[in-house]
Amino acid sequence: MDTPERKQIATTSVSKFEDSPVFNYINNLSPIQPVKSIHTTQTFNSLSFASLPSVFTSPHVSSYKESRFLRRHSVADLSKPDFASENGNKVDTNGGVTGSVSQLQGNSSAPDGNSDSTELPSVHSLSTKEEPQAMKSDSARPDCDQKLPDSVTESGEDPALIEPYVHNKSGNGSAEAEANKQVVSLTEEREATGYDWESLITEGSDLLIFSSPNGSEAIRLVQKPLDLVTGFTSSTLSQIMENDNTNLSKMRIADPIESSGGQQEIEFLSSQAGEAHELKDMDRAIDSLSFPNSSNSMSREITDDEVARYITDDCKPVSNLYRGMRRRCLDFEAAVSRRKNLEDGSTSGSVSTHPEEKMPSVDKQLVPYKSGGVATRCILTGIGLHLNALATASKDAKTLNQEKFSSERQLNLPNSSASCHSPSTGLDPRLTSVVTERDMDPSENGVHNEEDAVRASAYVLAEDFNQNSPKKKRRRLEHAGETESSCKRCNCKKSKCLKLYCECFAAGVYCIEPCSCQDCFNKPIHEDTVLATRKQIESRNPLAFAPKVIRNSDSLPEPGDESNKTPASARHKRGCNCKKSSCLKKYCECYQGGVGCSISCRCEGCKNAFGRKDGSSLLGLETEQEEEEPETNQASAMDDKALHGPEIPNNEEQNPGSAIPSTPLQHCRQLVPLPFSSRSKPLRSSFLNVGSSSGFYTGNKLEKPNILQSQPDPGKNTLPGMEDEMPDILCGNCSPGAGVKTGSPNSKRISPPQSDFGLSPLPRTGRKLILQSIPSFPSLTPQH
DNA sequence: GAGTTTGAAACT
DNA sequence: CAGTTTCAAACTC
Structure with a gap:
């Protein structure tokens, strides 16, 4: 266990330096190139997460897409079943990850899951395995960090974050053991009471944190979920948050880290406030819920989150709108995926779906987010991912480019064969598309100015070709506006956004703040209604939601x-x-x-x-x-x-x-x-x-x-x-x-x-x- | 921003 | 399947 973690840590710390040519040179010289390999693995995981969900969800997947992901997922599913039974949604998410991990590292582990007794161990193994990946993800991050100035703080702190996390795990083995015990007890209790959903929420919170650009926002998001899940923890968190802005900032930073041991990190940071205990308990409980046996499980999840972050955070999570966009897109599919998973019973779930699945519950409760930016969690969903990625990308074109590479790479990897996007459920494509659109968006970060200018120019040129000057102007304006919305916006008044008249609904996304619709039912809150309506429409026309242009x-x-x-x-x-x-x-x-x-x-x-x-x-x-x-x-x-x-x-x-x-x-x-x-x-x-x-x-x-x-x-x-x-x-x-x-x-x-x-x-x-x-x-x- | 035009979606 | 109505986007002023 320790070794992998340390390796990860080392990699993470290294990641900072990775970018430097010197580092590269050293890597080349040194036989230890594993780091990069790790990278890929992570990407894989992340990819698997994102892509998997969509794939699994869709029956069509069968087709071929033989991409590694699919297969892996399937395998994972097999191994996971046990988990799923206990944790339900959460398990799915975790399972998806674990499964992917197990596959990556060795499917052999998965088989172990078959026996109940072995389940936990298997999970453990998975978690441990995952940790390294998480670490990898961290290492991967550096790239992003470099690009993003804001992220710099994160990148700079990453090591610190990691370290604490490491300490918690490796260094404080006894403490962890206790914590694990507590967690286990908590988890057991919760399970008994049927609070599995809590775990989902917690996960959602994590996601939220990740997605949230601002630490404060992240905190808010987290709090909500927490409140829903566990009221006590929320208070402590809020207090902590209030106490020290620094803590918040740390929290944010930790977010990515959380993947590895986010909760622990939180504790770590919060300890200053003196409320750490409660937080720890919360985190532990959460962890236990997700993976009672292994705290590591968090790392796995985090990895996914991290992946999402890559896409989103790297870009600078700035605008709430983006979040909203993410959310809605994610939510939409997520709900579906969730249902599918539920129907399936389970398990399989692709990672991406997990978050969404989680989200739904959260959404229902939290729905209000919309304005706030709820949505971070959605990120994982395939669409969401794209959107998120786009959003982030738009913020920093440069950073985006690099990040995209990383993210895209990940996505691509899953698909394997197709370098392009196919992998993660088209996340890549979306990202790209989104990016393009978003790039247009002026609203976002000013950083993009140069790129934006270029875009604008290109854009203009294109328009010139296509249309008359007046139209061009309009389009420009529109583009700008559109870019903002990247996702569609509607102005429905009578359809309640539950008919194909509604562009949002037709696009399979929830309406968001930018929408000026009235009596809108196309919201996470009305997930059931949306899905039901969608079914009806599909029953009439199976291709109703299919792309119009083929x-x-x-x-x-x-x-x-x-x-x-x-x-x-x-x-x-x-x-x-x-x-x-x-x-x-x-x-x-x-x-x-x-x-x-x-x-x-x-x-x-x-x-x-x-x-x-x-x-x-x-x-x-x-x-x-x-x-x-x-x-x-x-x-x-x-x-x-x-x-x-x-x-x-x-x-x-x-x-x-x-x-x-x-x-x-x-x-x-x-x-x-x-x-x-x-x-x-x-x-x-x-x-x-x-x-x-x-x-x-x-x-x-x-x-x-x-x-x-x-x-x-x-x-x-x-x-x-x-x-x-x-x-x-x-x-x-x-x-x-x-x-x-x-x-x-x-x-x-x-x-x-x-x-x-x-x-x-x-x-x-x-x-x-x-x-x-x-x-x-x-x-x-x-x-x- | 209000009003008109347009064609898809929904309905009969 | 065709015709009509409803609807919201696209467009115009």
Whole structure:
């Protein structure tokens, strides 16, 4: 036990230095490279967490996504069952982590879990194993820290935090043993009383802490959960908090650490106040709840949290809005995941789901957070992760880039095959997409100024291409606004945000403060209602929550689908029915989604810059041509649009796609500029997609980029990878019409989109994401 | 910011 | 499945 911890610690301390070239050099020289390996492992874990949930939740996962994660999770699930029985949700979360860990380190441990007696030991082993990972996570953090000035304090303190934690564990073995005993007793009592949910709450609190940008906020969040769970502890915490701001700051710092022994750390810090005892008890109790046997369990959880933090905190957790965004997205899926887990009975749960699961209970009680920033906990959920990541990313573009890399890497790792996002349920993609959007957001940190400026410029350029100056202005403004909301905002008055009219609901996210909706039921509080309504809608239309824009091409080159050939790689799921807008305004979903119209469209006078439906129909062409003529200017404009259009769409998609999280971010940003304010919708879809199906496409993502870049040929676009899920969806869409487009001048049009993709290969991932997302939703309904 | 337009979603 | 109504976003002024 000790050794691993120490190693971790060493790694953590080292992490600070890791960035330095000297460190790297030393690492190279020294045979001990394990540190980095650890890194990867952590990322893995983190990834596993994030990605797993979505994967597990969605039945579709089965498909392939064989990505390591899925398999691992499955394995973990097997091993975990026992835990789940006891702790329920909590167990799931832990289990997910443990499972992932066990798998990583050795599935052999998991088997042990089979016997009850062995369960605890197995857990122990897992926890211990995890600790190292947690440590790793810490080490990983350094990267982020470097980037983020604010985080610097954290990074600087990290070691300190770790140390205390270490001391607690290794140094004060006796004390820990006692604490463990107490915890065990507490846990037992709680279990007896059925307070398992408390553990969830506590976890949620942890999450909250992590997510919270400000220590004070974090504290608040923590307090709420605590109160819910254990009233006594909350008071102590609050007091402590009040007593010393420093303590708070420490708390924050500790947060990341908490992963390893957050609670202990808290105690450690709080001890100054003299109230540490109570806090310790609380923490211990919590720990015990989650993992009675091992305090280490916390570390595991923390790791996940840390991962989330990576994404979020690194970015600087500044705005509550972001939190809210995270929350809502997370909550939404989380609820589903939770339910799924509950249905499943359990266990398996992907890590990401865990948090969410926890959250739900918390949300119900805590719901009020919304304004405050509740939501930190949501972070883990696939969507949430993305959102969070984005939010953080937006704050510090630079930091984001690096962080993203780390985070994305993690995500990618899980997926393994697909470097791109697929892994964690599309988290990466989302992140990228989110990032792109968020980048746009001015509200966030000023740090981004440079990047923002660049973005803005790029953005402007894109807009110029796409639209007229006036529109451009609007879009710019919109973009700025959108960026803020990254997630959708609605203004529903009569639908109660429980119908597809509501963009938030349609996107699978909860409404948040920025929304100006009335009588909104699309909130965590009304989770049941939301889910029920969603089921109903899905029952009517299984694809109701699927991304509207699907990248067809690849997917199944069904015979007869000329669509594959269509210039526009993507298509609208159902096609539009525009009559007056000529598919040149955002009224048109195709246009809004940055995709060309297809045969499936019933639009009149289609002039969709991204690709006219006429392609398919000569008649359409004629009519269109006629129409175009009048526009003459427009025609040229169209061409421009076509060129631009593709870009724009790309941008939109790209955003999600930016998925390429790691490096791409930069690219993404550039891409981001893409005007497409519209992306907001596409993004949603992407988000959803990502979250849900992320698993599907790991491979696809890779391919997409290639396609995008390489590709001038639409046919190529349809590559193998893409095919997976979307094909089905696409199939419906796939209409020979696509071919028409290709035939038309579209070729140019087509190419542009591709080029766009080329700009940011990542974006493509977005498409994949979209596809994936579809599965996720379906999964929900089916399960139910 | 208010009002209009538009087309998807929902309903019949 | 088609027609109508409802709804909220997109757009215009």
